[in-house]
Amino acid sequence: MKNHPExxxxxxxxxxxxxxxxxxxxHQRGLSDGSSFHxxxxxxxxxxxxxxxxxxxxxxxxxxxxxxxxxxxxxxxxLCFDGxxxxxxxxxxxxxxxxxFVETVNSIIQHHSGIGLNKxxxxxxxxxxSSDILNRWICFATASKAKIIAMNLSPKGNYLEPSKQVHxxxxxxxxxxxxxxxxxLFLTNVSIKPHSDICxxxxxxxxHLHCIQIIGDLSGLLLNCSSLEDLEVIACSGVTDLNxxxxxxxxxHLLISNMRIQMVEFHVPNLSHFGYKGSVxxxxxxGCSKLQKATLTYHRTWSEEGNNxxxxxxxxxxxxxxxxxxxxxxxxxxxxxxxxxxxxxxxITRPASMFLNLRHLTYEIIIFTKLANRHSGIxxxxxxxxxxxxxxxxxxxxxxxxxxxxxxxxxxxSCHMRRHDHLKTVYMSGFRCYRAQVELLCGxxxxxxxxEDVTIEPVVTIPWGLESMNFVSIPRDEICxxxxxxxxRFGKAITVAKRPPPR
Amino acid sequence: MAAAADxxxxxxxxxxxxxxxxxxxxxxxxxxxxxxxxxxxxxVRRMIDEAGADASGDGITLPDVDAKTLAKVLxxxxxxxxxxxxxxxxxxxxxxxxxxxxERFDREFVRVDMGTLxxxxxxxxxxKIEGLLNLTCQTIADMIKGKTPEQIRKTLGITSEFTPExxxxxxxxxxxxx
Numbered sequence: 135m136k137n138h139p140e141x142x143x144x145x146x147x148x149x150x151x152x153x154x155x156x157x158x159x160x161h162q163r164g165l166s167d168g169s170s171f172h173x174x175x176x177x178x179x180x181x182x183x184x185x186x187x188x189x190x191x192x193x194x195x196x197x198x199x200x201x202x203x204x205x206x207x208x209x210x211x212x213l214c215f216d217g218x219x220x221x222x223x224x225x226x227x228x229x230x231x232x233x234x235f236v237e238t239v240n241s242i243i244q245h246h247s248g249i250g251l252n253k254x255x256x257x258x259x260x261x262x263x264s265s266d267i268l269n270r271w272i273c274f275a276t277a278s279k280a281k282i283i284a285m286n287l288s289p290k291g292n293y294l295e296p297s298k299q300v301h302x303x304x305x306x307x308x309x310x311x312x313x314x315x316x317x318x319l320f321l322t323n324v325s326i327k328p329h330s331d332i333c334x335x336x337x338x339x340x341x342h343l344h345c346i347q348i349i350g351d352l353s354g355l356l357l358n359c360s361s362l363e364d365l366e367v368i369a370c371s372g373v374t375d376l377n378x379x380x381x382x383x384x385x386x387h388l389l390i391s392n393m394r395i396q397m398v399e400f401h402v403p404n405l406s407h408f409g410y411k412g413s414v415x416x417x418x419x420x421g422c423s424k425l426q427k428a429t430l431t432y433h434r435t436w437s438e439e440g441n442n443x444x445x446x447x448x449x450x451x452x453x454x455x456x457x458x459x460x461x462x463x464x465x466x467x468x469x470x471x472x473x474x475x476x477x478x479x480x481x482i483t484r485p486a487s488m489f490l491n492l493r494h495l496t497y498e499i500i501i502f503t504k505l506a507n508r509h510s511g512i513x514x515x516x517x518x519x520x521x522x523x524x525x526x527x528x529x530x531x532x533x534x535x536x537x538x539x540x541x542x543x544x545x546x547x548s549c550h551m552r553r554h555d556h557l558k559t560v561y562m563s564g565f566r567c568y569r570a571q572v573e574l575l576c577g578x579x580x581x582x583x584x585x586e587d588v589t590i591e592p593v594v595t596i597p598w599g600l601e602s603m604n605f606v607s608i609p610r611d612e613i614c615x616x617x618x619x620x621x622x623r624f625g626k627a628i629t630v631a632k633r634p635p636p637r
Numbered sequence: 638m639a640a641a642a643d644x645x646x647x648x649x650x651x652x653x654x655x656x657x658x659x660x661x662x663x664x665x666x667x668x669x670x671x672x673x674x675x676x677x678x679x680x681v682r683r684m685i686d687e688a689g690a691d692a693s694g695d696g697i698t699l700p701d702v703d704a705k706t707l708a709k710v711l712x713x714x715x716x717x718x719x720x721x722x723x724x725x726x727x728x729x730x731x732x733x734x735x736x737x738x739x740e741r742f743d744r745e746f747v748r749v750d751m752g753t754l755x756x757x758x759x760x761x762x763x764x765k766i767e768g769l770l771n772l773t774c775q776t777i778a779d780m781i782k783g784k785t786p787e788q789i790r791k792t793l794g795i796t797s798e799f800t801p802e803x804x805x806x807x808x809x810x811x812x813x814x815x
Contacts, residue, residue: 172793172795175755176755176758177759180758180759180770180774184774184777184778185778187775188778188782192781192782192783194814195786195811195814197807197810197811198797198799198804198808198811199789199797200796200799201797201798201803238813241811245810
């Protein structure tokens with residue numbers, strides 16, 4: 135029968151046993167009453183996840199909680215040390231004062247287990263007599279197989295070239311373990327001796343070389359970087375050209391800046407972003423059909439010839455980026471006493487290939503000149519618009535560095551453009567109705583068949599605070615009047631911006 | 638054996654959308670959920686891919702997740718699932734609910750006892766549900782952040798076995814952090 139006392143007792147005993155068993159299991163897991171929590175009971179792969187959400191200092195403090203927590207501290211994944219006084223700190227870096235820097239870093243790495251190290255980063259002005267200290271740090275990072283290693287040993291450097299005296303960073307150390315481990319290597323202000331026999335780089339995804347004294351064969355090193363996706367070479371010495379003859383199949387981002395080189399040649403079939411800053415030199419990017427965006431920043435040109443070349447260099451000198459969708463060109467030219475010439479620019483030959491995918495073109499142009507209305511440089515753009523027949527948006531940010539500038543009152547158009555059937559949006563900042571600006575915009579208004587949004591902004595928006603050097607006051611009324619007249623003339627609206635839009 | 642439990646009313650089947658049956662480790666509970674919700678788990682996704690066309694109504698057994706935890710995990714998945722599912726777009730599609738709503742849900746969701754939190758973070762790791770893993774790890778991290786070692790011990794119910802000498806040693810080692 136159901137309520138037989140013996141059965142009841144048995145039931146109770148069984149339930150009691152089950153409860154005791156549960157409690158034992160819970161206790162084994164350290165959760166005896168559901169209210170205590172043991173970090174070390176978390177699966178191993180989760181502990182570093184939680185710890186990495188806390189700062190290095192916080193986790194160091196938790197080493198006092200219990201023995202197990204002390205062990206966890208020795209597995210903290212991101213050891214990022216910043217001993218520089220100024221400059222922004224990385225979110226994951228801990229700032230340590232200079233006097234205690236070496237001692238603190240050494241103490242931490244001494245107690246670190248070497249297990250689970252993800253990132254090791256040092257930003258510190260290490261004295262030239264301390265190579266043994268550097269070697270110890272490198273030994274620790276490589277023995278622990280850090281995935282990300284970053285070193286900046288002269289944070290006060292000028293960033294335009296390597297400092298005169300730099301520490302040597304042994305690339306071989308990254309191949310000395312029993313298999314490749316390094317995924318990201320960010321070096322600043324050190325010297326390296328690359329060559330093709332260095333191993334350990336086959337997992338490298340990201341390589342940034344800033345202000346590096348390169349002594350040796352960089353191309354040979356890159357030969358072994360079969361997984362490389364992101365490469366930055368900035369202000370390095372020891373390289374006369376960047377000619378990498380073999381394919382870098384995985385490379386998606388390439389940035390070359392402030393290098394004193396004669397040419398650039400890469401084989402990069404999957405490149406998505408290309409950035410270049412320097413003088414006008416030949417650039418060849420073989421097989422580059424998937425390019426999304428290219429940003430080209432040219433150093434100041436002084437000669438007439440240089441000035442004429444720079445704005446159009448991308449179309450004539452870098453046909454290999456012709457598949458690009460978004461293009462930014464920054465140039466600054468210096469022409470003391472220009473001579474107006476609308477013809478000089480229209481005799482340019484057709485480019486090697488049309489830029490059929492280009493949808494968004496931005497030019498940032500700074501013109502140093504004494505005579506704004508005689509400077510015809512930007513008229514070239516009328517030509518270039520015919521090389522980009524699918525263009526939808528044209529942005530031009532201009533700064534004429536003049537002491538006196540008057541609005542041009544002429545009416546003629548000297549540039550004759552081909553009809554453009556896709557250009558919808560035009561934005562010109564630093565628009566002061568100088569002759570070349572007026573003529574270019576009129577040319578566009580005349581030949582653009584689907585223009586929707588044409589805006590001019592008299593204020594200079596080029597973002598490096600040169601507005602204060604804009605000696606000329608802005609004749610806003612005159613500009614608005616011109617805009618109104620011109621709107622009527624072409625039957626297309628021109629908006630005069632009230633304030634610069636966010637960029 | 639507990640009776641089969643249905644997932645908290647999502648009415649997935651009525652709209653004709655594909656559902657998946659997930660079974661807890663001890664076989665005590667079966668949950669029928671929208672495919673979009675189930676696919677938030679990379680592990681489930683992989684299991685389905687491997688099972689291929691053979692995936693029958695028998696359901697997918699998850700050997701490392703018990704019934705109680707699975708129920709709670711599915712509560713999360715149902716809330717965070719995208720409005721529609723397609724095998725590759727499910728990751729990229731935004732969830733059906735608004736962001737503020739989700740944040741509120743998440744905050745309430747992790748107001749649980751330690752044992753449950755432990756089970757959730759373990760399950761999220763095993764099932765490879767990124768959002769839940771991030772949420773639970775962050776919750777644990779927040780319990781530790783800004784607390785002194787003594788406070789941490791109290792919050793998490795830990796006893797320190799350090800001898801006074803050991804404590805001194807640790808304090809000295811990490812003097813820079815204190």
